[in-house]
Amino acid sequence: MVAAIEVHDHDLTAAFRTLSTAVLTLETIDAVFVPMRLPCGSAVMPTLVTDPAHLERIDPLAPSFALNAAKVVGQLTRNRKAGIGKIAVLLRPCEIRAFVELVKLNQGQTENILIIGSDCLGAFTNHDYFAFAQAKGEDASRIFYQSMLSGQEAVLEGINLSGACRACESFLPTGADLAVRLWGVATERHILLEAQTDKGAALLEKLQLPTGQVPSEREGVVHALVDQRTDYRDAMFAATAAAIGTLEKLAAYLSHCVNCYNCRVACPVCYCRECVFTTDLFDHDPLQYLSWAQRRGAVKLPTDTLFYHLTRMAHMSTACVGCGQCSNACPNGIDLMPLFRLVAHRTQGVFDYKAGEDLAAKPPLTQFKEDEFQEVVGIGE
Amino acid sequence: MESFEPVVVAFVCNWCTYTAADLAGTSRLDYPPNVRLIRVMCTGMVDPQYILKALLEGADAVLVSGCHPGDCHYINGNYKARRRIKLLKEILPQFGFEPERLQLTWIGASDGIQFAAIMRALVAQVTALGPSQARSAMIV
Structure with missing residues (x-):
């Protein structure tokens, strides 16, 4: 099952905001966990949001990867007490993988969360991100994702993706309940959502979004990138x-x-x-x-x-x-x-x-x- | 040049290999004094860390030895040990440790003769290999 969220003015962040708001508005979801640009400065940090008004500042595509949020999600899901609400978490693929490892080691559990994973565009090192965000201000994320998705050289202002991201061949959100597709998708028009589990399918159904279709060229784009990274x-x-x-x-x-x-x-x-x-x-x-x-x-x-x-x-x-x-x-x-x-x-x-x-x-x-x-x-x- | 006397640190399980060593002793079988036995309750309790520490301290080889498969006093500790040895054998050679510097054997409680024979063979092997690179390392 594939759904689409429209993109206007090339603003992908807004599309993610639409998605997060729709998810948070659902009765079954009590909070969303998303990367947010902090009100003070340019740092982008994982944030637990219960009031949709705060989703204004989410910034999931910023080339910032201050910390791997798997441990924090582990803390949020540590026990299984009844009455703990459901949280939708938006994570990078490597954060999902780390969380999966933590669940196997009894450091978290998947019952009370719904994992939304996005095709990962990568990130700079912390050091490089500070410099980039300082130079580009509010436009930093937009410049970054447009450059990445248009297939241009990833280097911006002499800054390239971190070594880990350049060597990463697992940039698709395996293990997510709901996957956001960006690579090989006409992101000037829409982003696509694909359910990867029953939980994800149930959520997607409740969101009542228009259906979409994964374009045939996506596979080629993903393969080429996997080859390059490998x-x-x-x-x-x-x-x-x-x-x-x-x-x-x-x-x-x-x-x-x-x-x-x-x-x-x-x-x-x-x-x-x-x-x-x-x-x-x-x-x-x-x-x-x-x-x-x-x-x-x-x-x-x-x-x-x-x-x-x-x-x-x-x-x-x-x-x-x-x-x-x-x-x-x-x-x-x-x-x-x-x-x-x-x-x-x-x-x-x-x-x-x-x-x-x-x-x-x-x-x-x-x-x-x-x-x-x-x-x-x-x-x- | 002084003749090279290797140091072999051997983690041996209480129930099988240590008992075999005891038997070798009471049977007055000779084996080289280069082997330093460390008795542990089970090879399954040998954290990779112990082996790494011994090697970095300059041990020329580390032996882990326990009960034969199916004979473990704690049912399956030796199987767990085997996985850990496999893991370390994948890691250590990347840093120039020869595979012979980490060994795993199963020596049962009644195998006193075999125990002495394996210790002799092991020490001969390590003597031929020469001193470990970690002996003289300043950074450990």
């Missing part, structure tokens, strides 16, 4: 693999790390309430540091830098959705995303798993089969 990703993987091939190279890659653990805080799938690296397990005895230094001649402080990153790879790489917030969060500009995406690509590949794609697929490390991976057993004389 090429970029594979080149990135090759360059990264060459840059981390030994422990020494990995240390060089991470040499500006100051153990602030911001990448873990920003990571939507690192969900432990208390990370082992912030416990007193790592308040080593002073003598311990001396003994390390004596054994090696010198030791970099704080210690446990590679240990931290390698542990994170072991703990969360099978759930990595490639959103790139780790790179965004690093105060010292370490580009963690290529490293983690590369490792995740391999670890997820080994278990034939794609993080966030299928709610029914169990996380690899929560299950096992009796006859598998025989090749890792035995010392192979």
Whole structure:
């Protein structure tokens, strides 16, 4: 089932506003969760809205991705108490994937929410977005989405999409109840809505929108973009693999790390309430540091830098959705995303798993089969 | 040059491999002292973090060893361990750790002879491989 929302004056944001208002007006929906340009300044943040008047400032197509909202949606859906209302959440595809992973880890649930996902146009890094928004003011989002959808070079004012977005081949909202179609759609006339689940179909029916049709050229547009992104990703993987091939190279890659653990805080799938690296397990005895230094001649402080990153790879790489917030969060500009995406690509590949794609697929490390991976057993004389 | 004496850290489960080590001891079987046994209740409790720590501390190899499939005292801990080893074997070689530096074996409680033989073979293998790159690393 496909429905259309008309677009006037090339204003896609207004079409999203029409959609959000219509959804919020439904009796079954108590609130909508949408990215909104804050009244003060140019920051675009996820916002929980109950009064349709506030939808005036929503800005879902801004090239801003301040945080992966999956964790926040997890907080909104943590318990199943009766009487908790229904919320419609508008998320980027990588936010939906991260949320799906969190639901599998019992950090949220899907019963009380309805996920609306949009074809993703990508975003700049936080740093680049501030500069862009400052230069373009209120027009920033419009300039961005028009440029992206007209197939022009994504670079604006010398600013390109973040590395994570340029390497992203999963820009369609898999897992959403209701999908907003933009790529390959005549967005000067309308945006299209397609139900992907029964929940989505029921909502679409209630919205009573005119029907639309997905144009045949969409498939080609999507394929071309997937190919372009996959090429970029594979080149990135090759360059990264060459840059981390030994422990020494990995240390060089991470040499500006100051153990602030911001990448873990920003990571939507690192969900432990208390990370082992912030416990007193790592308040080593002073003598311990001396003994390390004596054994090696010198030791970099704080210690446990590679240990931290390698542990994170072991703990969360099978759930990595490639959103790139780790790179965004690093105060010292370490580009963690290529490293983690590369490792995740391999670890997820080994278990034939794609993080966030299928709610029914169990996380690899929560299950096992009796006859598998025989090749890792035995010392192979 | 001094001859290279490798350090092998072995996480062995209480019910099978540790018991096998005990049997090897009471049977007066020789095996190289390079192996440092760490007794854990089950291989299923060996967090990848423990293995990473051992390797970064300069262990030349890490062995995880538990009960044969179907024999786990806790029913399925060894299957979980096998998945984690598979995971680490996908991660570690990307950073230049040779696959031989992480090993998983099943050694049952009555396999004292096999325990000693595997330790000898493992130490020989790691000696041939040479010292781990992490031994001298300044940044860990």
